[in-house]
Amino acid sequence: MNRQEIDKLVKQMNVDTATGSVDTRVQQIVVRLVGDLFQAIEDLDISQTELWKGLEYFTDAGQANELGLLAAGLGLEHYLDLRADAADAKAGITGGTPRTIEGPLYVAGAPESVGFARMDDGSESATVDTLIIDGTVTDTEGNVIPNAKVEIWHANSLGNYSFFDKSQSEFNLRRTILADADGQYTALTTMPVGYGCPPEGTTQFVLNKLGRHGNRPSHVHYFVSAPGYRKLTTQFNIEGDQYLWDDFAFATRDGLVATAADVTDETEIARRNLDKAFKHIQFNVELVKEQAAAPTTEIDRRRVSA
Incomplete structure (x- = not known):
């Protein structure tokens, strides 16, 4: 996907699906960060295994109370x-x-x-x-x-x-x-x-x-x-x-x-x-x-x- 396609997809998933009260600042930040992540996956060809290992890492770092150190x-x-x-x-x-x-x-x-x-x-x-x-x-x-x-x-x-x-x-x-x-x-x-x-x-x-x-x-x-x-x-x-x-x-x-x-x-x-x-x-x-x-x-x- 190119960035235009990514932004459209992210908007469909994280903006257009809203049915309740929206914190517009949180929405703005999430849309930007998710779009940037999707773009990084494209640019670096990040595999599914690498992505899940990354999520597992943040889980472990949070449980170890080391995110502040990171x-x-x-x-x-x-x-x-x-x-x-x-x-x-x-x-x-x-x-x-x-x-x-x-x-x-x-x-x-x-x-x-x-x-x-x-x-x-x-x-x-x-x-x-x-x-x-x-x-x-x-x-x-x-x-x-x-x-x-x-x-x-x-x-x-x-x-x-x-x-x-x-x-x-x-x-x-x-x-x-x-x-x-x-x-x-x-x-x-x-x-x-x-x-x-x-x-x-x-x-x-x-x-x-x-x-x-x-x-x-x-x-x-x-x-x-x-x-x-x-x-x-x-x-x-x-x-x-x-x-x-x-x-x-x-x-x-x-x-x-x-x-x-x-x-x-x-x-x-x-x-x-x-x-x-x-x-x-x-x-x-x-x-x-x-x-x-x-x-x-x-x-x-x-x-x-x-």
């Missing part, structure tokens, strides 16, 4: 960021800390505190480097934003996230910090490492077919929000990781690379109420003021809530 691995989430960047530019929105992907591992409801939080439960403190992350939340003109909501989450030293890794305590390495009156926040935690897709999982199965690895560099995730400002979804990747610029999820962006400095000065160690040397990352955040008719930064997607 979206990152195939670049879909990064592509959406690029579209959002372009939409901001078209609306005249500039500056601020760069956005990057959320990923699939956020959990709502982390413990909340003001100014400071210890993120780890102490289970790795004897074997893993202590990390202090601090910074200031400001607007693009340098004005501090008191009470900005800074949500932070990251993996442990094995590359695993609490809630999804049942061996960890509830909300380990997940906290919400409200910036203090000076717009500052501080997180006491442990050094994260990057992670790889489950080696026998559905995402790595596809990556193997593409000759790609499924590894991420060491990184820390953020949501940052405040009334009157555009919500920021971002993360920093840590300098020195072998996958820093080879992230399978394409999340590393200019302006989002952080250096973990070694702090051995006894005075500074004591000032931080620690008993050993630690690593320090400063990550300041600039939020952009909300503008009328600007593209929304709130994304309605299913997230875990514990």
Whole structure:
């Protein structure tokens, strides 16, 4: 079939058969995607076996709860960021800390505190480097934003996230910090490492077919929000990781690379109420003021809530 014939067939099956109330947006999207799929079957001569194996794959990926991981691995989430960047530019929105992907591992409801939080439960403190992350939340003109909501989450030293890794305590390495009156926040935690897709999982199965690895560099995730400002979804990747610029999820962006400095000065160690040397990352955040008719930064997607 040519495209005209395909479009006619799709319309007959998915538009002309409607007898009830129609969600026109859903209908528009379904008609387009089904037409594009039919065209791909024609262009690539996709066999019935290949088609059914593809449907079986999506069934397996859904049951394994890996579709969010697949979206990152195939670049879909990064592509959406690029579209959002372009939409901001078209609306005249500039500056601020760069956005990057959320990923699939956020959990709502982390413990909340003001100014400071210890993120780890102490289970790795004897074997893993202590990390202090601090910074200031400001607007693009340098004005501090008191009470900005800074949500932070990251993996442990094995590359695993609490809630999804049942061996960890509830909300380990997940906290919400409200910036203090000076717009500052501080997180006491442990050094994260990057992670790889489950080696026998559905995402790595596809990556193997593409000759790609499924590894991420060491990184820390953020949501940052405040009334009157555009919500920021971002993360920093840590300098020195072998996958820093080879992230399978394409999340590393200019302006989002952080250096973990070694702090051995006894005075500074004591000032931080620690008993050993630690690593320090400063990550300041600039939020952009909300503008009328600007593209929304709130994304309605299913997230875990514990």
